[in-house]
Amino acid sequence: MGYTTVADRSEAVDAAAALAAPCTIDGGDETRAFVGRYPLLVDHIGAEAGIVEPLLCARALLQAQGDIVRAVSLVRAWAATLPRLANTRVQITELRAERRITPAFSQPRGGQYLGASLDYAQRLLDLGTMAEGESLAAPVTRGNGVVAPSSFSPAIDPLVAEGLIVRDRCAESVDLTRTKQSGGRGGLLQLLARGETGTMTSLAYTAIRGYGQRQDPTLMELRSGFLPVRMERPDGEVFIVGEIAATVAEITLYRLHDDNGADAHFTLGVGATPGRVERRAIAAAMLDAGCARAATDPDGKRRPCDDEEFIRIAIDGQEASGFVEHLKLPHYVTFTSDLDRVRAAREGEVEA
Amino acid sequence: MKPVIALRDVTVRYPSGVFGCREVSLDVYPGEVLGIVGESGSGKSTVLACANLDIAPTLGSVEVMGVDVTGVGGAERRALRAKSLGIVYQTPQQGLDLDVTAGGNVAERMFGAGHRSYQHVRARALSLHEAMELPLERFDVVVKAFSGGMRQRVQLAKALVTSPPALLLDEPTSGLDVSVQAKTLDLIRRIQREHGLATVIVSHDLAVIRMLADRLIVMKGGRIVERGLTDQILGDPQDPYSQLLVSSQLA
Amino acid sequence: MSAFAEILNERKPSGYAWAYLDEDSKREVRRALLKAVCIPGYQVPFASREMPVARGWGSGGLQVTLSIVEPNDTLKVIDQGSDESMNASALRDLIARTTGVKTTTDAREATLIQTRHRIPEDDLAEGQIVVFQVPIADPLRVVDPRTSVTRRLHAERDYSPVWLYLYEDVATLAAPSFTHSYPVEVEGGYVMAPTPIPRHDIPRLNDAPFLALYGAGREATVYALPPYTFVKPLEFDDRPFEIEAFPMPCALCGAAESYLQAQEDSDPVRYVCSDVAYCRRRRESA
Numbered sequence: 001m002g003y004t005t006v007a008d009r010s011e012a013v014d015a016a017a018a019l020a021a022p023c024t025i026d027g028g029d030e031t032r033a034f035v036g037r038y039p040l041l042v043d044h045i046g047a048e049a050g051i052v053e054p055l056l057c058a059r060a061l062l063q064a065q066g067d068i069v070r071a072v073s074l075v076r077a078w079a080a081t082l083p084r085l086a087n088t089r090v091q092i093t094e095l096r097a098e099r100r101i102t103p104a105f106s107q108p109r110g111g112q113y114l115g116a117s118l119d120y121a122q123r124l125l126d127l128g129t130m131a132e133g134e135s136l137a138a139p140v141t142r143g144n145g146v147v148a149p150s151s152f153s154p155a156i157d158p159l160v161a162e163g164l165i166v167r168d169r170c171a172e173s174v175d176l177t178r179t180k181q182s183g184g185r186g187g188l189l190q191l192l193a194r195g196e197t198g199t200m201t202s203l204a205y206t207a208i209r210g211y212g213q214r215q216d217p218t219l220m221e222l223r224s225g226f227l228p229v230r231m232e233r234p235d236g237e238v239f240i241v242g243e244i245a246a247t248v249a250e251i252t253l254y255r256l257h258d259d260n261g262a263d264a265h266f267t268l269g270v271g272a273t274p275g276r277v278e279r280r281a282i283a284a285a286m287l288d289a290g291c292a293r294a295a296t297d298p299d300g301k302r303r304p305c306d307d308e309e310f311i312r313i314a315i316d317g318q319e320a321s322g323f324v325e326h327l328k329l330p331h332y333v334t335f336t337s338d339l340d341r342v343r344a345a346r347e348g349e350v351e352a
Numbered sequence: 353m354k355p356v357i358a359l360r361d362v363t364v365r366y367p368s369g370v371f372g373c374r375e376v377s378l379d380v381y382p383g384e385v386l387g388i389v390g391e392s393g394s395g396k397s398t399v400l401a402c403a404n405l406d407i408a409p410t411l412g413s414v415e416v417m418g419v420d421v422t423g424v425g426g427a428e429r430r431a432l433r434a435k436s437l438g439i440v441y442q443t444p445q446q447g448l449d450l451d452v453t454a455g456g457n458v459a460e461r462m463f464g465a466g467h468r469s470y471q472h473v474r475a476r477a478l479s480l481h482e483a484m485e486l487p488l489e490r491f492d493v494v495v496k497a498f499s500g501g502m503r504q505r506v507q508l509a510k511a512l513v514t515s516p517p518a519l520l521l522d523e524p525t526s527g528l529d530v531s532v533q534a535k536t537l538d539l540i541r542r543i544q545r546e547h548g549l550a551t552v553i554v555s556h557d558l559a560v561i562r563m564l565a566d567r568l569i570v571m572k573g574g575r576i577v578e579r580g581l582t583d584q585i586l587g588d589p590q591d592p593y594s595q596l597l598v599s600s601q602l603a
Numbered sequence: 604m605s606a607f608a609e610i611l612n613e614r615k616p617s618g619y620a621w622a623y624l625d626e627d628s629k630r631e632v633r634r635a636l637l638k639a640v641c642i643p644g645y646q647v648p649f650a651s652r653e654m655p656v657a658r659g660w661g662s663g664g665l666q667v668t669l670s671i672v673e674p675n676d677t678l679k680v681i682d683q684g685s686d687e688s689m690n691a692s693a694l695r696d697l698i699a700r701t702t703g704v705k706t707t708t709d710a711r712e713a714t715l716i717q718t719r720h721r722i723p724e725d726d727l728a729e730g731q732i733v734v735f736q737v738p739i740a741d742p743l744r745v746v747d748p749r750t751s752v753t754r755r756l757h758a759e760r761d762y763s764p765v766w767l768y769l770y771e772d773v774a775t776l777a778a779p780s781f782t783h784s785y786p787v788e789v790e791g792g793y794v795m796a797p798t799p800i801p802r803h804d805i806p807r808l809n810d811a812p813f814l815a816l817y818g819a820g821r822e823a824t825v826y827a828l829p830p831y832t833f834v835k836p837l838e839f840d841d842r843p844f845e846i847e848a849f850p851m852p853c854a855l856c857g858a859a860e861s862y863l864q865a866q867e868d869s870d871p872v873r874y875v876c877s878d879v880a881y882c883r884r885r886r887e888s889a
Contacts, residue, residue, distance in 0.1 A: 012689070105865075105867055106683070106864050106865075106866065106877075107866040107867060107868045107869075108867050108868060109867055109868045110868070111868070114689075119689075120689045120693060121693075122655045122656060122693055122696070122697055123654075123655040123656060123657065124655045176650075177650070177652070177653070178627075178650050179650050180648040180649055180650045180823060309749055309750070309751055313748075318653065318657070318658050319658045319659075319821045321657070321658075322657035322658030322659035322660060322662075322821060323658060323659035323738070323821060324659075325657065325659070325660075326657070326659030326660050326738070329660065329682070329690050329719075330682060330683045330688055330690070331683075331720075331799075332683055332864060332877075333683045333684065333720045333721055333783070333799075333800075333801055333862070333864070333877055334720060334782070334783040334784075334799045334801070336801065336847065336862075336863075336864060336865065336877075337782040337783040337801040337802060337803075337847055338782045338783070340782070340847040340848065341778070341780070341782045344778065344845075344848075345776065345777070345778065348777055348778070
């Protein structure tokens with residue numbers, strides 16, 4: 001079956017989707033069922049752990065309650081102390097393909113094979129039957145049942161009172177999914193709240209690792225729990241509509257010297273994320289602080305971790321992965337144009 | 353005769369409150385070289401930046417060819433610079449793209465002025481390249497590979513390619529070897545005379561000033577403390593600061 | 604049933620709004636398109652919605668098409684010139700399912716054509732709209748990755764950096780290094796990214812009878828060329844723009860001026876039209 005020459009698309013898509021559908025693995029235990037149900041997630045763990053053992057990876061994911069990074073740690077640590085028995089080699093041309101596409105060529109020798117892939121299905125969320133719809137709407141009780149006292153006052157309050165930390169930097173509320181403005185700091189915070197976790201973590205890492213301005217960050221406070229959500233009525237009255245699970249982090253960078261003449265102080269960065277993914281909140285706070293610091297020196301050198309313009313481009317996982325993976329789309333028309341140029345240039349060289 | 357460049361009571365105050373320069377007035381006429389001297393922090397670079405329209409004065413006005421161009425920006429500024437002003441910066445990176453060929457750096461100014469013929473632009477850039485005594489075989493070589501002295505010559509070629517009436521030089525030879533300095537200054541003097549360019553040269557080095565400038569102004573703390581003919585000031589400085597400057601360098 | 608459950612139930616595929624997008628989203632795109640048509644080649648930002656195709660896979664072109672499609676339109680969707688491409692099929696499927704419009708592979712019949720990387724070979728007419736899928740909206744991206752910089756360059760019509768880029772190519776490589784996506788100058792002074800169409804298709808944009816709309820979903824930008832707009836590739840007066848050359852005509856239909864595609868699985872390699880429907884029609888009527 002060809003790649004672009006299939007007249008009846010739906011057949012090919014159904015076939016690819018069928019191959020990609022989760023399957024039940026015999027054996028009946030939870031781990032095997034997990035591998036059958038979430039093969040791509042299991043592969044993801046294995047790749048980052050550097051080990052090809054699906055059942056082990058599934059086990060790690062279950063133990064880590066779905067935290068990818070933790071699952072990878074479990075597997076890597078487990079593998080680290082095993083004896084190395086032998087060195088092996090692979091020859092990539094020997095890969096026995098279940099799937100093979102050639103975006104540069106429309107009709108390569110051997111043809112194109114879609115294989116098992118979800119690439120060709122539209123990304124429409126399947127909400128199932130009416131009954132399922134009803135059940136999706138029913139609230140989920142979160143939390144571990146332990147209720148911590150909610151009367152913690154923010155840990156940095158004394159320092160704020162002393163004037164060493166300025167808490168409320170301007171951040172106008174903006175909905176980037178509904179507006180084309182970049183939204184200043186408010187927009188940046190929203191981007192960070194929705195940012196791709198790995199990207200944010202990497203950028204924050206490079207900052208601490210030395211690629212940013214000297215920052216020496218300190219995590220002042222991390223809070224995880226439930227955040228009341230407020231709404232304003234047309235008559236101006238504000239009321240609480242409910243709560244969401246959330247995590248908030250506050251980071252400071254100390255600053256002794258300021259070109260603008262400000263006294264020594266701490267720059268505050270705030271990161272927040274719905275749910276309980278702590279590294280997201282911490283990374284977001286780091287990046288917010290780094291950008292705030294960089295903004296005081298508009299002409300200063302920028303590195304990715306404190307370059308707000310760079311961060312805004314890099315941080316959205318959907319844009320990043322979509323564009324990277326779009327390379328799988330056919331590109332034979334454009335490649336033909338490239339070939340034309342390269343061949344012409346070589347002929348020119350040969351003549352000269 | 354109208355001055356090519358005129359600053360009238362120009363004061364520059366930065367947002368932090370620091371003054372770049374205060375109440376500076378100067379005129380530069382065709383064919384003459386005006387030197388601006390002072391130590392670092394004296395405001396001489398700020399004055400040059402105003403003349404090049406890089407900075408807009410907080411108070412006062414800037415005129416080019418008799419036209420008030422204070423605060424002009426955007427496309428208008430670009431067109432004005434291409435037509436009327438050539439500048440050589442202290443560090444080549446400020447004026448050139450080091451990853452671009454010598455010819456390309458010069459050609460870019462012509463594209464900015466609307467030229468669209470490859471051969472014509474190339475030929476004109478080449479003629480400037482040769483006039484600046486740069487080796488022919490380096491015309492299509494990226495500037496990164498050039499020595500400091502050669503980079504300054506590329507800047508000169510770029511500054512002059514659109515035949516502007518004014519040339520601005522910011523410490524054009526600092527950082528160069530003494531022998532290279534001498535050659536570069538010779539070249540500047542020659543082209544200045546050939547083309548009758550109204551020239552402003554900023555330098556902390558009085559030897560450079562003595563060689564090139566007809567008149568000079570001495571700056572301290574953002575203000576002009578003395579002005580006059582070069583020979584007069586260097587020979588018989590009146591202001592105490594000028595005296596200090598002259599004696600420390602030319603003693 | 605709870606309010607949320609009601610919403611969930613309304614959102615099943617069969618229950619989506621006509622042309623998928625809600626009215627608010629369509630309004631957002633249409634307003635941006637109106638502005639774009641008034642300023643040929645100017646990049647107009649818009650609040651791009653998350654779509655059921657990945658970013659980079661046509662979400663922008665899709666938003667444009669869904670915002671302007673009308674019930675009596677006849678739709679053609681192509682990718683690399685082919686109606687049968689998986690990506691083109693997926694997009695056509697979504698649009699057709701949510702609108703019920705007639706679809707066709709004949710470019711002469713279509714009133715609305717969404718395309719990736721090609722302009723159909725057939726002569727198009729007044730009244731037709733071509734929607735281009737855009738990967739990189741800014742032709743100055745090669746000069747600087749920062750929108751903050753390129754936005755100012757466009758505002759000042761300061762295109763000397765891209766002319767310099769061309770100069771350097773000619774001086775050091777003997778020819779422009781742009782292959783597809785060749786930057787064009789548009790009537791009114793803006794330089795525009797024509798999308799990765801081959802050089803072969805660039806002359807078709809000049810003084811074209813059709814309306815050209817460009818949608819970049821990931822970059823949240825639209826731009827447009829109204830019919831009969833002057834469009835010229837950036838070229839030196841004395842260095843004419845060159846289109847791709849092929850060693851032989853189409854092996855299937857004999858077309859000598861069509862953009863061809865090598866087929867490596869035949870020996871010797873043969874060349875066939877990339878516009879599959881055009882080629883097939885030529886063969887059938889021959």
